[in-house]
Amino acid sequence: MQRSPIVAAPFSTLLIAVLPFAVLTSCATTDVHDLDPPSARVRPHVLTAHDDVRVDDYYWLNQREDPEVIAYLEAENAYTEAVTAHLAGLRDELYDEIVARISPDDVSVPYEEDGYWYATRYEEGGEYPIYTRRKGAPDGPEQVLLDGPRLAEGHAYFAIGGFQVTTDGHTLAYAFDTVGRRKYDVRFNDLIGRRAYAEVLEDVTGNMAWAADGRTLFYARQDPQTLRSYQIWRHVLGTDPSQDELVYQEDDEEFRCFVSLTKSKRYLLIGSSQTLSSEYHYLDASDPRGAFQVVLPRERNHRYSVEHFGDHFYLLTNDSAKNRRLVRTPIGSHDRSAWEEVVPHDPDVLLEGTEFFSGHLVLRERAEGLTRIRVREWATGAEHLVDFGEPAYAAALSNNRTFDTTTLRYVYSSLTTPRSDYDYDLVTRERVLLKRDQVLPTERWGAFDPANYVTERLWVGARDGERIPISLVHRRDVPRDGTQPLLLSAYGSYGSSRDATFSSARLSLLDRGFIYAIAHVRGGREMGERWYDDGKLFNKKNTFTDFVDCALYLTSSGYTSTDRLFAQGGSAGGLLMGAICNMRPELFRGVVANVPFVDVVTTMLDDTIPLTTFEYDEWGNPNERAAYEYMLSYSPYDQVSEQDYPALLVTTGLHDSQVQYWEPAKWVAKLRVMNTGDEPLLLRTDMAAGHGGASGRFKRFEETAFTYAFLLDLVGEER
Structure with missing residues (x-):
């Protein structure tokens, strides 16, 4: 018609x-x-x-x-x-x-960080997650960090935009959105005294990172009209947010900026990126009032990311490497002359990401359209691939917050295999299935059988x-x-x-x-x-x-x-x-x-x-x-x-x-x-x-x- x-x-x-x-x-x-x-x-x-x-x-x-x-x-x-x-x-x-196929009450596999085991769980009938932690062991007494169902009460829309706990485990900062436009408010909880702080950071991005002192939070603000994340601010816990200090502003309208903390928690990073280029600045996390220093100045068509390990920054870079390569540079060096190649470029394999452990380097790669995980031993250089055994699948690195371990946590799924959390021994190559998402039977179709x-x-x-x-x-x-x-x-x-x-x-x-x-x-x-x-x-x-x-x-x-x-x-x-x-x-x-x-x-x-x-x-x-x-x-x-x-x-x-x-x-x-x-x-x-x-x-x-x-x-x- x-x-x-x-x-x-x-x-x-x-x-x-x-x-x-x-x-x-x-x-x-x-x-x-x-x-x-x-x-x-x-x-x-x-x-x-x-x-x-x-x-x-x-x-x-x-x-x-x-x-x-x-x-x-x-x-x-x-x-x-x-x-x-x-x-x-x-x-x-x-x-x-x-x-009916979804478990009404569910809990994630706990992961360890700074002496606490963190997890997310749902209660039967609950629309929103409850974030928890247990001190010392995954079966210790539970402490509720964020009660999603309670926080969502009275809101037609509600989303947690992320949360960060200080390294000492004392304070929680969390971001939430009640509109759906990704403008977040950030609130603070004293996890030891079990009380809320008075201050609120309003209309921010939800991207944030704590300094080592447990009192200084760096966070990103967006342009109110374009929503481009373009500023990094410094807030001191217990002070009026109107007194917060601007520490970085990205004036190039094609770039957005963000803040993060290295896995070692030694350095704060401010990243600024767009489709073709990126730039990082770093600051010793124990010196939150110091000045950020550039890792490598931005150049057109050069994208890189930064991680810290030992005495070096490791850069995943597309410099002379369309599919990226991994190099390292001494901390404080700001040009390519000091680079040492760690993983060379492979024209047939995309190097997507890395995970650092004291004894091993783990690489997340993509070849022939499929993700794969490669393990390299630092001492010998010996390498192997984790075997998944299906023609089409997805594998991703999960929560690996500890350096001194031989256990890698990864997530696996395929079109016929529900999400599965594994611990993988980097030395023995033994893997342990920690959890596979349940698919409950239905009245019409019965039990799920892959x-x-x-x-x-x-x-x-x-x-x-x-x-x-x-x-x-x-x-x-x-x-x-x-x-x-x-x-x-x-x-x-x-x-x-x-x-x-x-x-x-x-x-x-x-x-x-x-x-x-x-x-x-x-x-x-x-x-x-x-x-x-x-x-x-x-x-x-x-x-x-x-x-x-x-x-x-x-x-x-x-x-x-x-x-x-x-x-x-x-x-x-x-x-x-x-x-x-x-x-x-x-x-x-x-x-x-x-x-x-x-x-x-x-x-x-x-x-x-x-x-x-x-x-x-x-x-x-x-x-x-x-x-x-x-x-x-x-x-x-x-x-x-x-x-x-x-x-x-x-x-x-x-x-x-x-x-x-x-x-x-x-x-x-x-x-x-x-x-x-x-x-x-x-x-x-x-x-x-x-x-x-x-x-x-x-x-x-x-x-x-x-x-x-x-x-x-x-x-x-x-x-």
Whole structure:
């Protein structure tokens, strides 16, 4: 059904228009074709750059406080509820099933730091974690550090943004957000006297680090408009925060700064970074009023990170090493002449991170799209890889806070293996499973058995000759005859890799016959730094064509068919969803775009919007004509055209600080006018949340159940 452009009614009419939608949600047989969707008011706004004129009819939706904007978003929500009312029972079934698989009370594996064992636990029915510690041993008397359920009382949204305990264990600083816009307040607790301090650091980032004296906290502040973290401040416990001192300011709008403490706790670090460059300053943690010194001055195209061990700083650097190498330099040396190479560059292996122990160096690497852990003995140089034994998996270093140990803590997961915490002996190579997340049986599907599922690792030939890896999972009894629905997901930006990890919620799709696949498209770092470079700036379209080529392979190889192929991506992955909808809409039965970054050019031209200037080296600077024209050629909002679009579920959060809510809202408004098809087009805005969606351990699965019901309904079968 073609949607013709209609000028929206005044605000008062919009408020009234919400009511019929709310009533219709009680109807179990509502047909999408029986309802007229909301129509946003057309207010042409002229945008000019490089002698090119664009007219944005929905630019006005960027006024978050405008009652008409709120009314429009609420009308879209009511419409979405109305046309999916018939799925209420299925949503409830899916939600109950997803939650039933999760242990109602759970506790993390304790880790040791400074004589205390720290853990996080949930009580039955609790939406928020309780942070605890035990002195001397993991089975000692429990002390509650933060009671999440109590702190969250009275808040529609609540999130702990991190916490830091002083080295002596006496004082806790913790950050919390009650809006979802990642503006935190920091409070302090006396853990010995068991009382709260009076002072509060308001509207800060939540990034912080204690000095060795246990009284001086360094913390980061953000620009109130752009939310760029650009200042490091010093606060002394027990003093008025208005007297805090600014110790560092990052004036380059493309950089953001942060503060941290080395694993040795000997040095405080201030890092400043952007896509292509970084710089670190250090200060002896026992001298909190001293002056920070530069480790190595910033240079264009040089990124490095810093860790301390012994008499040296160790730098993970891309200097003469696209996939990075590890060097060390004496503390106090500020140039490359003193560097000693520790781990050389490998063009086939990306060096992602390190962990230092007194007797061993542990390297986190990525090769052929998979993570791996390499162990090197300091004394002999002997090396070995930790063996994981599955074709697609994810492994990560966990809480390793102690130097003098031969035990490495790591986390392992795969598409068929729940998150598993291991202790690994670096000498004997023996590993001990400490905990594996429980997957509880459900009434319909019974107990979870990984043997019922199959993981595959596929390689797809892209149109330019590259080989794109796909990680895929399905039930063992699923036929490969093109009849099965398949959900293909991807991200493909910022060098962020999508790993093949487990999801108990995903079982609700797999058990109903869905195949789930991850396309490891260019723009991530799955295949090394080159993979990232080939999917950003003037290579960004590779991300989109890789995804399309993976979709074509999956349909031509009998995994699914175009009338049963679905796609999902969020944030920059939502940009990918918008692009493939414009490029090849006929390939997909339905698309889920979560908090999608779809108005690329307008956003990147507005340096008052959070993240914009920081990301010029990711997307390009549209103030330069060539970058403007290239970005415009794929920007999903700008490239919407008159054609049949697949079914679309678009989600956003009113307080999103990373992708502003108005991008998906404008996109949907424009699609309503341009879409010549008759598939559902739904916008769902969480009016109380930000980029990450709803807070709470279980509440977030309401959105998952909604999405799964949307997909299953499109399949059109009882599953």
